[in-house]
Amino acid sequence: MSLISATNISVRYGANTVLRNVSLSVEPGEIVTIVGPNGSGKTSLLKAVIGAAQLAAGQVTQKPGLKIGYVPQRLHIDPTLPITVERFMRLTQRVDTKDCANALEAAGVPDLLKRQMSALSGGQFQRVLLARALINRPDVLLLDEATQGLDQRGSAAFYQQIETVRQDTGCAVLMISHELHVVMSASDRVICLNGHVCCEGTPAVVASAPEYRALFGSGTGGALALYRHDHDHDHDHDHACGHEAAE
Structure with missing residues (x-):
């Protein structure tokens, strides 16, 4: 079963709805990266999946006995x-x-x-x-913009260490990244969030999605760093919000 599963969750602070009908799952051993602009609800989503934010709607379930490791911003x-x-x-x-x-x-x-x-x-x-x-x-490692304040080289080295940890321990990783240019090469899935899930898929799928480009542009300042691995080719048929991945 999934380590964490969120189904159509919404989170409100007062009259402000910060997350609306968001669904995601984290499977054993996979790395899921959440990207989005400031105020898009990224940290609220992380809090929701560990039970630290009250849900206005929807449901979050965790595998029984799940052990979570958390790296703060x-x-x-x-x-x-x-x-x-x-x-x-x-x-x-x-x-x-x-x-x-x-x-x-x-x-x-x-x-x-x-x-x-x-x-x-x-x-x-x-x-x-x-x-x-x-x-x-832990079974799953949660990282909330854990490279905040590091330079690009330091961020890249930290992300490489996360991939080593995944390989050595088999733990899953759910992380928020504010650095679109250093989205880690090993991400199995990227979720683009802006109060709702705009698009999701492999880094290549998300980078080609119109919803992503509408938020971040298509130039080098907004492009995901696409370091393709062999396993990415197996997922090129994935869809992002109904849009085929670019061949």
Whole structure:
């Protein structure tokens, strides 16, 4: 069964409807990327699927016993607070040093265990947040614009690490990206959101969809980075809002 399934969900804040009749599913081992303009409801959708936002309509179901790892957009720690990476990772969960070390290795930063959090670069900080999310071996990893504040090279390296995590652990990934030019090459599906699902499919399908181009344009500033993998060819028959993928 699907790890997470949302069916025709709507979310309102007061009189403002931020999501309307949105459906999505996350299957074991797949990577789903959500893109959309500011205010399109991306974070509200992520909150809805984990039960952190009240639904005005629709239904969300999770596989029984589902374990979720969450990497936030940002987390502020007082730079004067003396706290090591290991202690930070153990603040809210009972884990031993070996578990912390294994999670850091999975996140690509095996040498940071005894470093002070205040001494980390932005990229290292996000890797530690990733390690913290991985420590309990989740079935699905949720990332809310986890590369916010990183430069393009740092973002690309972080996304490559996410693909490595997927390959090594088999966990699924549901992530929000604000960087249309670095949508990760390994995404199995991209969902373009603007209060509702405008279009979805492989990165190539979404980039060719009129709905996507209406939101982001068709020039290099709005184009998805299309790094085609062999498995993409199997999905070229996918439809995006009824539009055939461009051959």
